[in-house]
Each structure stands twice: as structure tokens, then as C-alpha cells.
Amino acid sequence: MMAFEFATAHRIRFGWGVFEESGRIASMLGNVAFLVRGKYHPDQDRLRDLLRENQVLFHEFIVDGEPTVDLVKQAVAQAIEGGCNCVIGFGGGSVIDTAKAVSAMLTNPGQLEDYLEVIGAGKTLEVPAAPCLAIPTTAGTGSEVTRNAVLGIPDVAIKVSLRSPLMLPAVALVDPALTRSVPPSITAYTGMDALTQVLEPYVSVRANVMTDMFCREGLQRVSKALPAAFKDGADQEARKTMAWVSLLGGLALANAGLGAVHGLAAPIGGMFKAPHGAICARLLPLVVRTNLKALRSRQPENPALERYREIAGWLTQRPDAQPEDGVAWLEQMVSQFGIPGLGTYGMTRQDIPVVVERSLRASSMKGNPIPLTSDELTAILEDAL
Numbered sequence: 224m225m226a227f228e229f230a231t232a233h234r235i236r237f238g239w240g241v242f243e244e245s246g247r248i249a250s251m252l253g254n255v256a257f258l259v260r261g262k263y264h265p266d267q268d269r270l271r272d273l274l275r276e277n278q279v280l281f282h283e284f285i286v287d288g289e290p291t292v293d294l295v296k297q298a299v300a301q302a303i304e305g306g307c308n309c310v311i312g313f314g315g316g317s318v319i320d321t322a323k324a325v326s327a328m329l330t331n332p333g334q335l336e337d338y339l340e341v342i343g344a345g346k347t348l349e350v351p352a353a354p355c356l357a358i359p360t361t362a363g364t365g366s367e368v369t370r371n372a373v374l375g376i377p378d379v380a381i382k383v384s385l386r387s388p389l390m391l392p393a394v395a396l397v398d399p400a401l402t403r404s405v406p407p408s409i410t411a412y413t414g415m416d417a418l419t420q421v422l423e424p425y426v427s428v429r430a431n432v433m434t435d436m437f438c439r440e441g442l443q444r445v446s447k448a449l450p451a452a453f454k455d456g457a458d459q460e461a462r463k464t465m466a467w468v469s470l471l472g473g474l475a476l477a478n479a480g481l482g483a484v485h486g487l488a489a490p491i492g493g494m495f496k497a498p499h500g501a502i503c504a505r506l507l508p509l510v511v512r513t514n515l516k517a518l519r520s521r522q523p524e525n526p527a528l529e530r531y532r533e534i535a536g537w538l539t540q541r542p543d544a545q546p547e548d549g550v551a552w553l554e555q556m557v558s559q560f561g562i563p564g565l566g567t568y569g570m571t572r573q574d575i576p577v578v579v580e581r582s583l584r585a586s587s588m589k590g591n592p593i594p595l596t597s598d599e600l601t602a603i604l605e606d607a608l
């Protein structure tokens with residue numbers, strides 16, 4: 224068995240209704256919380272009540288859209304001014320990433336940029352982040368159990384990650400009931416992100432026995448739950464399963480890496496205002512098809528080929544399914560969910576060389592089961608427009 228490392232949140236609490244414990248759990252982490260949340264959630268008043276009942280003072284900060292370096296710097300300044308000693312992220316991946324970045328910068332010296340690659344020195348975080356309670360309200364990113372925060376820098380049109388095992392949240396509190404209010408389109412693209420995050424680590428060059436367990440579990444459950452949650456947002460079983468798949472994806476990606484979908488999604492997300500999950504959804508069947516072709520022609524003995532066959536069986540629920548049946552199933556989801564082409568977000572053929580060049584340097588690309596050539600990546604993007 225190969226050597227591996229596995230790290231996750233200090234504590235994970237999962238279940239329908241566990242949100243009611245959030246005030247008590249927060250009070251164990253600190254007495255002045257920096258509460259990062261999205262613009263609106265039907266349970267936001269209840270969260271305030273739960274914090275008050277547990278004598279936790281709080282300062283609120285709203286995140287509307289995917290976070291940027293400047294936004295996090297503003298948040299850190301407010302958290303320091305408010306004397307906050309813990310952070311709560313109550314929202315989608317954008318909110319939780321902001322909360323994790325604030326936690327890290329509350330305890331580490333210097334400026335956020337010092338710790339970022341490309342625009343700064345890429346220094347390593349050395350001090351454990353302030354305790355963070357991550358409460359996801361979408362079922363997609365798994366950010367509540369990952370060690371990074373994805374931040375945009377609009378001036379140079381890139382997205383970078385602040386990354387360290389010291390950023391893992393103290394507590395991940397996953398209550399699927401909080402996702403009931405997510406509308407169908409966001410259910411679809413965040414759900415496709417969750418699916419991608421159990422699929423890519425399963426064929427990643429860094430896959431290990433521990434992450435394989437999580438991926439298999441997620442891949443076996445996602446194919447019924449995702450269309451069901453899309454069709455009926457009140458379907459409790461489907462919402463529970465999708466929150467579970469999202470959590471599994473976070474556990475897997477943080478420890479086995481990802482692949483070409485995320486390698487391409489990183490520069491596209493920096494250059495265009497497109498939801499992360501929608502980009503992943505559009506790319507996923509195209510990347511799987513390209514990987515299959517590349518593996519068969521250049522590395523026919525690569526075990527990822529057999530893994531793609533297993534994945535196809537789980538997605539189609541047919542044990543005799545071939546890898547191409549899995550691709551067809553993914554394509555059908557993209558069409559059923561109405562996932563648009565990347566051209567919708569302003570991307571054109573002229574942008575493709577820059578995206579390809581940047582993607583080859585993206586950390587996720589290194590997990591892809593086979594290195595893809597610039598020509599192969601270009602063809603994927605042409606089809607994704």
C-alpha cells in the first residue's frame with residue numbers, strides 16, 4: 224500500500240437539523256466571532272439568535288460573489304478592529320473561503336499577498352489559523368474540509384489559492400437542510416462541482432486508499448441524487464445525499480488533488496465572471512473523453528482506464544457500462560441542467576491560448592491521470608465554448 228497523508232477539519236458534524244448546534248459549537252471556539260455570510264439566507268436570523276443565546280458576540284461581513292484578495296483584506300481589517308477571536312463562515316464556497324482566509328490572516332503576521340504565489344512571495348503560513356466554524360449552505364465545494372481558499376485578483380484576471388494545512392476549519396458543520404433554498408440552476412452547477420470533486424481525485428495520480436473510499440462512496444450515490452435535487456429542491460433524501468457527496472469531495476480533493484477540469488477552471492474563473500461549478504460542469508465530459516483517448520493511445524496499461532470503467536458503471540447504474548457510457552451520462556446531465564457554453568461568459572477562441580498556457584501551470588493539472596498536450600487542451604476549450 225502506498226504511503227499517504229490525510230488531513231481534514233478537526234471535527235465534522237453532519238446531519239439534518241444539526242445547524243441548531245451552531246451557537247453552542249461557536250461558543251467553544253471563541254466569544255467574539257467574525258460572522259461571514261452571503262447576502263441572504265432564510266436561516267440567518269436563527270443563526271444570530273443561536274449565537275446570542277450562547278453569549279457569542281459577533282460582527283457581520285457580507286460576501287456577494289466569489290471572493291477577491293481585496294475583499295479578504297477588508298474583512299481582516301474589520302475582524303481585527305472588532306477584536307474577533309474566532310470566525311464563522313455561513314454560506315457557499317465563496318463565503319467559507321473568505322472565512323478561512325480571514326482566520327489565517329488573523330493570526331499570521333504581514334500582508335495577505337506575502338502568502339500568495341504569482342503576486343507575492345508565496346510564503347508559508349506558520350501560525351495556526353484562528354478557529355473557524357464552517358457551515359456550508361450549498362452542496363458543491365466541500366470547502367468546509369479543505370486546506371485552501373480560492374481568491375480572485377481582478378486587476379490581473381487570475382485566481383490564486385491561499386493554502387496551508389493550518390487553514391483547515393476547526394469545525395465543519397454540515398446541515399443539508401440549509402441547502403433547501405438553493406434554486407435549481409445553482410443546485411445543478413454546485414452539484415456538478417461536487418461530482419467532479421469525487422471523480423477527479425479517483426483518477427488522480429495522487430489517489431490513495433483513503434481518498435478512494437470517499438470517492439467510491441460519492442460516485443455511487445451522486446447519479447440519482449443530483450437529478451432528484453435539481454427536479455425537486457424539497458426532496459430531503461436528495462439534499463442529504465448531495466451534502467454528503469460535497470463533503471466527500473472536499474475530503475478527497477484536499478488529500479488527492481484534482482485534474483484537468485480544475486486545472487482549466489482556475490484560469491477561466493480568473494478571466495471571466497462565470498460560476499465555478501458551471502465551468503466545471505461544462506468541462507467535465509469533455510475532459511473525461513479526452514483523457515480516455517489519451518490514455519488508450521499513450522498509456523494503455525494505466526489503471527485509470529479501469530477506474531473510468533468503474534465510474535461509468537456507478538453513474539449509469541449499469542455494471543456492464545463502458546467508459547464512453549459514463550461520458551454520455553455526463554453529457555446528458557449537462558444538457559438536462561441547461562449548463563451554458565463558456566462563450567456565454569464572454570470567452571472567445573482568442574482567449575484559448577492564454578487559458579491553456581495558464582492551465583499548464585495550475586496545481587490541479589498535475590493530478591490529471593495523464594499529462595494532456597496543449598493541442599488536447601485547446602480542443603477541449605473549443606468544444607466548451
Ligand code: NAD
Binds near residue numbers: 263289363366369
Ligand atoms: P457560491 O458560494 O459563490 O454561491 C453561489 C450562489 O448561491 C450565490 O449567489 C449565493 O448567494 C447563493 N447561495 C448560497 N447558499 C444558498 C442557499 N442556501 N439558498 C439560496 N442561495 C444560496 O458558490 P459555490 O459553488 O458554493 O462556491 C464557489 C466558490 O468556491 C468559488 O470561488 C470556487 O473557486 C470556490 N471553491 C473552493 C474550494 C475549496 O476547497 N476551497 C473548492 C471548490 C470551489
